[in-house]
Structures are given as C-alpha cells and as structure tokens.
Amino acid sequence: MTRMPAPALLLRSLATPLLVLLATLPHVTYLPPLIPAFGVLTFLTWALALGRGGTPPHMHTWGRLLLLALGLGTVGQHFGQIAGRDPGIAFFTFLMFLKLWEYRPHRDGMLLTLLTAFQLVTGFIHHQDLSWALYGLLVGWLQLLSLFLHARPASLPPLSLEDAAVSALRLLLPALPMTVLMFTLFPRLSGPLWLLPDSGPMQARTGLSDTLDPGRFNHLTQSGEVAFRVIFDDPAPPFQELYWRGLVLWELNGETWQGADTFITAPPGTSGEVRLRLSGPTVRHQITLEPHGRSWLFALDRPVEVPVPARMGQDMQLRLEHTLLQPLRYPPVSVLAAQDHTADPFLLAKGLALPESGNPRARALAAQWVAASATPRELMDTARKHFIHGGFAYTLDPPPMPKDSVDALLFTHRAGFCSHYAAAMTFLMRAAGLPARLVLGYMGGRANGDHMTVLQADAHAWSEVWLPDAGWMRVDPTLWVAPERVRLGAGAVAGAEERLTPLLPVLPESWNRRLWQLWDRADQRWNQWVVGYDHRRQRGLMASLGLSDADPERFALQLGAAMALVIALMGALHLWRLTRDSTDPAQRLYGRLCARLTRAGLPRAPHEGPQDYARRASAAFPRQAAALDAAFELYIAARYAANPAADTLSRLGRAVARLHLKPLGDRRLP
C-alpha cells in the first residue's frame, strides 16, 4: 500500500533536485540543451517516484556509466572541447543531475546542496545584474533551508517546511550586514590571479551584432534590456546630440555589411594616426556597459580620449582586447564638435568599395545626383531633400527585402528603420564617389536620477561621409525621414517606452514607467556599488575612512585586521548573549530594583531576604510603599511561585522602571 504524501512533505523531499535545477537556471543560455532537459527529466522522475510514496530513483551502475559517456559526448560536441570554463561548468552540472540517480539521503543531500552554492556563483560569470543577484539571494536562502532539512537527525521527527524556511531566514537576515562588511573589507586585487583564457566563442546577447543585413533583418529589437548607463561629469549634451558611437562597418558583401574583421589599424607605411580637429567643450562621462559577449565599447561621439582598457581604431572604433563578460565601467572623454580628418588613402579607398553588381536603380540615382551637383556638399543636400520629400516612412516592421535591398527601400517599399536608411545612404554616397562608412551604436537615453540609461531599444545606425573640408561627417538619414525619432525619446515619454514590455502588465502604464525607473535606479546603484567595486574604489572608500593605501601589503593587512575585528565582535556579542541567557531575568530585574534602592540610600543587607527588605523599603519610602510592595511581590512571584503568570516578568520590569525614589539624604526630616 503506498500513500500519497502531503504536498508540503513532497516538496521537502524534493528540495535537493529542485535546488540543483534552480542553480542551473543561470547557465541555461549556453548549456547544451540536452543537459537542462536531463535535469528536468530527473526532477520529474523524482517527483513521480516520491509522489507515489516511493524512494528516489536509482539507476544501475552501467546505466550511469553510459549516461556519463553520453554527457561527456554532448558537452564535447556542443563546445568543441571538454576542457575550459564553460564546458567544465556544463559537465559539472550534468554530474550533479547524474548524482541524483544514486542518491543516499543524508550524505548526498548535504553534498549536492553545498555544491549548488558553487554552481550558483559560476552563474554570475554570465549575469551580474540586480535581478540575478536577487535570484542568487533567494536560492541561497533555499540552500540554507535544504541544509536545515538534511542536517536533522533521522531519528527525530522531520522539520516542517515552514519551520525550516523561517529558521533559514533567521540565519540569513543577520548574515546580511556581516556580508556587507566582509564584502567591503575583503582586499581586492588589481588584476586576476591567473590568466583567463577566452572560453571559445560566446553567444552574442541581444542588441547590436557586427553584421548588418537590412533586407533580411527586418524586425528591430524592442528589448527593454539595458545596454549601458551613463553618468555625465560635465553638463549633459542635448538629447539630439546623444549619438553613442559603437562599431564601424566598412565592408559590404552582397547585401550584408560586415565589420567583424575590419578593425582598422594602420597598415605598414601609413601614419596610423587619428587626426582630429577639436573645438567646443569636452564632455567627460562614465559608462557602465552591460556585458554583451563582444569586444566593442561605446562612447559619446566623438571620443577623443581612449579609456584605459581599450584601444581605438583609425575609424574611431573602441575595442577591448577580450570579450566583455562582466559589466565594465570606463570614463571616455568626448568632444561633440570634433572633426575627424583621418584620411589615409587606404581608408578613403575602403570607403568607396562597392560590390560589382546589385542595386542598379540606386546606382543610377547616385549617378544622376553626381551629374546635377557641383560640389560634394551640394550632392549631400540633394540626398537630404530626396529622403525628406521622397515619401519615406519610418516603421519598425518593414517588409523583408532579401534582394537589392537598397533599391527595394528607395523605390518599392519606401519604409524601414534606421538600419535600412543608414545602409541605403552609405551605399548611395559610395556610388556617388564619396567615401562613406556605416556606424552602429545607440541614440538617446533616459535620464533617471543622476544617470542616464540607454536601452537595447535605443540601438541606432547612421552614416559617416568624408568631405574634404569637414572630414568624416555624421549623416543620419533616419532623422530626415522621421525627425520625431528625436522627439520621441526626448522627454522620456510615450513612444519609446510604450514599445517596451511592461514589467507588470496588470498595472497602469504610468505605474509601470515609474516601476521601471525605480528598478533601473536600483540596478544602477547595484552596478555602481557592488558590481563595479574594484581595488580602486576600495582604496578610495578606505581612504575616506582614514585607512592609508600607500603600501598595498600593509593596506591588505589592515583590511584583514578589520575583518578579524568584525568576527571578534560577533563572538563577543555571542558570549554576552550566553551570559545573559544564564542569568535569571527575574534576578536581573531584582538586581536593578536593589540598585535603585541603594542609590536612594537604602542598600540591601547581605543576609536580607526580599520580604524583609520590602518591609524596610516601604517603611523608608512611605509614599512609594504601594509601588515598592507591588514590585517586591512580583519578584517573589516570578522567582519562587510554582506557576507564575506569563506576564509576571514584564510587569516586574515595568514596576521597577516606574519607581521614582527620592534619595533619603535629601529629605528634611520632619
């Protein structure tokens, strides 16, 4: 006869597989899909077996060995290797699920629970934003809960789920302030302990990609995900000047613009310099870039000072040496009105390259413009008028234009978004004999408190055209077609945000916007104070607290000492509580009563019991006699009565606190 266990009981025995599953969630995006599927299968088998009142599933050794080989194969096939960080995590995950098929209750419950902590931390390699941090906190709580359940001796009645949850919370909440102290004090290094190998190609996140195929890619990302956040050290430029320069695409292969391999560094024999003419104010700002799994960086157009970890190409494209897997904070300096006169011949030649064929009507249009214009400026003006008056529409959902996409946009559909128009403009300019390149980045941003947030939905594309007198000049055809693109974002109102998925669809839209703002601010703080807390910030913070940072070893030592102090203080607090535990509360309150009487000039004689002392006290303080008698009686009840009333102690406390005794010596004797 099997018995269906109660849901709470079932959930309790499923704590371990559930925990392993939850700790795997942050990894799901890059794991071979078979592994999470195996995990879900394992969990369901457990639930089914335990739901019928049985024991956890058990697999024969041969079966497990076979699965082990299969898992290894899956990992190797997915990543192309089995060594390295990500394959390692994938295999580790697989092993944890496999362990659930040969489960010994106490032992493996403890082991797997402890291992999920490691699993959870590796998840932060890929996600570090606030939502995942809160998720980590939740799973950490469940880990403690699971330890509570497993540590309970089998001979005692098992803990209820609620008891375990509350007990785990009682452990977790007091740990929070200690965590903050430890986190702040633990000495940070200026670099990694060992070299980090790039673990092979990483899947790109949402947002920009390094190729652009306007014809095929016909749905603009409407992701509300944060691309980066900016804090302006100088006054923020007006909204329509907020062009966040990212990557520069030079090569058009058929219909696709590419930039991956074309990071422009000076070839031998050229100067390799970026020649800028600076005028106007500099704008210093700090960008906290969310990890995008690529190497490019963004900065306000045009960046004139390269932030430390990056290098700049001759086309003013910023790149890191490695792919970005963690949020990065860097301080670019930009000059909005800087003119880029970098005109090495090879650059100009690159800026004119076009495929042999394709888009004949666009080429014809360009030739027509060339014939009608005397100067490059005139030609550009013609182009501008064409885009403004050509009946073009801005849409986020244009029809696909797989072949001759520029022709299709200009002559057939006349509808598209920024990528379409920028690609068309660049094509037209090259066809007309003006060097041009395609720039991808972001446009605009949402002011939110002290910072500005730029979302993936703000992704933008524009052209840069080389004019002999002005250098590489920014040309944004989207603004000609849809000038409201600027106004849309300007007030951080309607338009732009309506396209975002609401956080809580039940709430009215204005609440959602407010909620989004609050969340964004919290995430920004998180990024600023936690994710971005490195050795420099630590030194800054400690210097403001008066800890010198001159000698790194000494500094680390001081931090270590501070951590030890925190631990010692906790220990002292603990001992104090123990001594408090060991004294009778009634006795303690009585001690306070005696101390009051002593201060008032009537100390207790060493041999005196409470009753005698009470008589003497009421005689000495006749006005307080009633209150004194009551206090003494309560003490006697609390200390000696067989079954004192539950509130005796609290009443005694109040009675003692309320006593006001005039010192005997002050009174004039009658």
Next chain:
Amino acid sequence: MIRPRLTRWLQGRAPRGPGPWTLTHQRVYILPTRWGGVAVAILGAMLVGSINYQINPGVALTFLLASALFLSLLHTHRNLTGIQVRALPPPSVFAGQPLRCALALSWQRRHPHHAIGASWADWGDQEAFADLPTADPAILHLEWPTRTRGWVHPGAVRVFTRHPLGLTIAWSWLRPEWRVLVFPRPDPGPLPGMEDPAWAGQGSTAQREGAGDFQGLRPYQPGDSTRRIHWKALAREDRPQTKRFHGENGGELWLDWHTLTALEPEQRLERLCHGVLWCHHQGLRFGLRLPGQILEPNQGPAHRLACLTALALYPGGSAA
C-alpha cells in the same frame, strides 16, 4: 599522536559524578564537522574564482553563505550551552544484556534547544537525539554492552549538537561514573535439589501457577504474594486462598553451589542465578549457599537482590 592525547586531557577535565551539570560555555567545545570542512573548501573555491574573474556578486554570495555558516556556528554553540544534564542510574541487568544508561536533559531559561544528541565518548557510534522544545526534561538512552558479571563502569559520555546546518558540532564531555552491577547470565539448566518437572528447560518468566510442588491451599495472610492467590478458589469462597508449595512449610529450599559439581564455577553461578530468579518468581522461600557465604532462606525482592549481588560479586568475575 597529538589528538588522542589532547582528547584524553580534555576528557579528563570533564566533570564527574551523576550531576546535574549545566553545560556552560567553558566546557562546550565546537568545531566544524566533515561537512563543515567540505563547505569551507567550496566557499574557498567560490571566493578564489569570484576574485579571479572579478565577479563581485559572486564575492557577495560567498560572503553571505560564509557569514551564515559563521552564525550557524554560534547557533550551534548556543544550542548546547545552558543545557542541564543529569545522569540517571541505569538498572542492573544480566550479563549479555545492554545497560540502558539514561541522561535527563532540561533547560530553564530563554530559548528552546533542538536536536541534542548523546553518544559514548570513545566507544561505538550510537547516537540518541531529542528536542527540548519546552522546559520539560527529555531522556536520552545510550546502551552499553555487557558480557560478564560484576561491576561495570560505562565510559564517558559526549553530549553534542549539530543543529542547525550540520556543518558545525558543539559538544561537551561528561563522566557520569555510572557503576552498575551486572548479574550472571541466568542459565536454565537442571539444578540438583529442585526435582521439579516444571523446572528443567523453563525460562525464568515462563512459570505460572500450577508449577512446582503444589501442596494445597491455606487462608491468605498479609504478606503473601498476589501471584500466589488462588483466584479460581476466590470465586468459590468468600476469602482468598493462598497456594502453598514445597519449601515453605519448614522444608527449606536451598540453592547450593556445592551440588553443581559437574560444572565450571561460572556455569554454576549462572545456574544458581536462574534458580534465584525462578524461586523468587514463584514466591518461594529459599536460601543460597556459596563457598564462604551463606544467605539464609528468605523471600522477597530484597532477598532476591542480595542473592543476585552475591552471585555477581563472587570472586573470579570481571573487574571489581
């Protein structure tokens, strides 16, 4: 090795006697368990990895769990501290039966204690657990095996707890100095002088009325065993009747060492032990004759105890 010596020294400091003792923090020791060691190793790996990859949320989570572990250590310590332990004298047993040693745990102030365990300090892996949700005492039983008769001194006791997470263990050693007399193992073999058909091969508890040399009934007198009342006769007559057997009307029943000539001394003691139990159970009057020691015929629990003690302490047993 250092460890056993340290352990011995610390155990030597443990309080002796039946208690009650309060486990104060001076005598509560605390260390990580094996799982605690595993947890520390994993946390170390988490910290090094997080520092190396510069993953601050990972550092934060590591410190969160480490702080919780540290606090759990304090909880473990506090869970054991303040408990009062009293060692209850275990009842005597016959050789081969385990001694059931009992510890009464209680607390008086402040907070309940959970999952308190007891084990022998240096023998076996028995663990007994109890919760102390209220101030009412809880009893923990530990079994100490016996093989031979004589005095037995169960070893030191460890009162411990791994509550709450199982990663830390707090313990305290106690030496209750239990001293228990173990009686010889009763051997139901033939006993000369007890020519009773019901005797041979019978266990000491199998005897009921009708056994033995039944002699008749006599009116009940105060002091007669209730087992000997003839209940069926009571239904017929208005006053209770007591059954009478051989050995109580002048004819004395002796359990005599010297009659068991064919047996080894220990076997004789075991045979005699069974005789004592049987006679007592039957409510008989009997005497015990050992070399150099004679217990005059008598009956009742005190007599039984005196006889069993004499048998247990007969020279040649295990430790004194």
